[in-house]
Amino acid sequence: MSGVRVLVGTRKGAFILTSDEAREDWEISGPHFPGMEIFHLKGSPANPNRIYASQASDWFGQIMHRSDDGGLTWETVGNEFAYDGATETHQWYDGTPHPWDFKRVWHLEPSLHDPATVYAGVEDAALFKSVDGGQTWNELKGLRTHSTGNTWQPGAGGLCLHSILLDPTNENRIFVAISAAGAFRTDDGGETWTPINKGLRSEYIPDEDAEVGHCVHNITLHPSKPETLFMQKHWDVMRTDNAGDQWHEVSGNLPSDFGFPIVVHAHEPETIYVVPILSDSYHYPPEGKLRVYRSRNGGNEWEALTAGLPQENCYVNILRDAMSIDRLESCGIYFGTTGGQVYASADSGDTWQTLVHDLPAVMSVEVQTL
Amino acid sequence: MKIRVILPSHLQNLARVGKDIEVDVDGDVTQRSVVDAIERAYPMLRGTIRDHQTKKRRPMVRFFVSEQDLSHVPLDAPLPDEVVRGEEPFWIVGAIAGG
Numbered sequence: 525m526s527g528v529r530v531l532v533g534t535r536k537g538a539f540i541l542t543s544d545e546a547r548e549d550w551e552i553s554g555p556h557f558p559g560m561e562i563f564h565l566k567g568s569p570a571n572p573n574r575i576y577a578s579q580a581s582d583w584f585g586q587i588m589h590r591s592d593d594g595g596l597t598w599e600t601v602g603n604e605f606a607y608d609g610a611t612e613t614h615q616w617y618d619g620t621p622h623p624w625d626f627k628r629v630w631h632l633e634p635s636l637h638d639p640a641t642v643y644a645g646v647e648d649a650a651l652f653k654s655v656d657g658g659q660t661w662n663e664l665k666g667l668r669t670h671s672t673g674n675t676w677q678p679g680a681g682g683l684c685l686h687s688i689l690l691d692p693t694n695e696n697r698i699f700v701a702i703s704a705a706g707a708f709r710t711d712d713g714g715e716t717w718t719p720i721n722k723g724l725r726s727e728y729i730p731d732e733d734a735e736v737g738h739c740v741h742n743i744t745l746h747p748s749k750p751e752t753l754f755m756q757k758h759w760d761v762m763r764t765d766n767a768g769d770q771w772h773e774v775s776g777n778l779p780s781d782f783g784f785p786i787v788v789h790a791h792e793p794e795t796i797y798v799v800p801i802l803s804d805s806y807h808y809p810p811e812g813k814l815r816v817y818r819s820r821n822g823g824n825e826w827e828a829l830t831a832g833l834p835q836e837n838c839y840v841n842i843l844r845d846a847m848s849i850d851r852l853e854s855c856g857i858y859f860g861t862t863g864g865q866v867y868a869s870a871d872s873g874d875t876w877q878t879l880v881h882d883l884p885a886v887m888s889v890e891v892q893t894l
Numbered sequence: 895m896k897i898r899v900i901l902p903s904h905l906q907n908l909a910r911v912g913k914d915i916e917v918d919v920d921g922d923v924t925q926r927s928v929v930d931a932i933e934r935a936y937p938m939l940r941g942t943i944r945d946h947q948t949k950k951r952r953p954m955v956r957f958f959v960s961e962q963d964l965s966h967v968p969l970d971a972p973l974p975d976e977v978v979r980g981e982e983p984f985w986i987v988g989a990i991a992g993g
Contacts, residue, residue, distance in 0.1 A: 560904065583954045583988045584904060584942040600908065600938035604946045 528850045529594065529892040530868070531575065532860055533562035536884035538577060540595045545852055547870040550879050556598065557589065564845055564888040566632045567594075571639035572892050576658055578644070580628035588629070590658050601658035605629070605646055608665040614648065615677040624648045624668065631845060633688035637695075645685035649676060649702040651714065664714035667700065672719060672736045679703030679739050679758075686844055687740070692747040699753065699768065704739035707755065709768050720768025724757060741784045742844040746793035754796050754823070756786040756844075761798055763823050774823020779810045785847035789872060790855040794822040797857060797873060799842045808839035816857070818873050832876030833867060840865070845888035852893060860886025895919055897928055898983035902955075905943070905986070909936040914983060923978045925957055926969040943986060958985040 530541040537555025557579055565577035577589040589598045605626050613621035627647045635641035644652040650668040652661040691697035696713045706721040724738045739758035755762040760781050762771040775781035782803035789795035796819050802810050814833040817826040840861035850856035857873050860866045864883040869876045896916045917931035933940045944951050956965040959974050960982050976982040
């Protein structure tokens, strides 16, 4: 391994930050797609020079880009996301039926093995797949047409499918999460889906055992333990050890159990990270202190990581796709803020440096270990 | 025939062209046939001016000719003669929204 490439999507373009293994000196390129909102970009694990990017705006709709040279140059690829078959209705905020309507791609998840295959999680919630490098997209409609689909309701950001996890040991198993429907799992490559929300408790749902309706913010897993998932929910940090069949809470001593991203250490499957945020309407760190919290035993016991992070007058948010890790020997942790800062730690979170201060609001951060 | 078109800046960047382009239109010159021609010549603009399936103009895009807003004129109505003769461009405008 020779270094890292950090892919940063912002409200006004994409930026690419590169460094060697020491991760002390950084080069910044961008803005790519200047002025345009880049929801997410992510590289192919099978070919790191291939990067997919999602650009969306209210003016000109969804635009998809692909690079085959590590982000030096880009070409436009297919942007037609047509739901497969009849588009029924989901619930609107007020509980009335609302037709499914494509708005944007929130998350791109390239295949672990094939650079030409990539999944896209979209709003209104559905999962699409391309097997030709993003030129054409087909819906895996078994998810949207699940029997509970007509009861799904949008979260504050819309009815978005924002998390996609590919099981590295079973190519037929995929996990997704939707705000505010919950988490789902397929064991047949996307044909059929099962809600996996048992054990989640959401104050705003009168039915304590509701199968769907949970506002899941992010889910993650470690490739060596793909039956163990961690979840940052609207409130509560959760874990499951049986692929989502049953969840339990591991919020423990966090100062707020609300937040957006959650990541797992590259080499320690029980070491997890969150960034507590105040809610409901505040959406900034408690006490104006930007603290990443780390648990080294899979949750419940958390320590604040503050060295190098602002500990006063900090009122930024960290969005759900704006935190990532590298896989170097000393694991790096990265996150971006709505204030335009990108922070990184090259020592598993013990100390932090600011990679860049003044980008547009950061929507997503993904890291490629080269 | 050659029809002059003016694109908004973001679509110029996407198509890697300047502000003023020319497209070849066969048959009647209408909003639909001009946008068809744009999408043929610049496939990367498909879906950005109008919806892929319904062919409806995107809500925050407007069409103008000679300072007249034609956004709500039927898609298949003939465009003004000055566009057909190449004297005036067909303007595609992104809405000024956002403060």
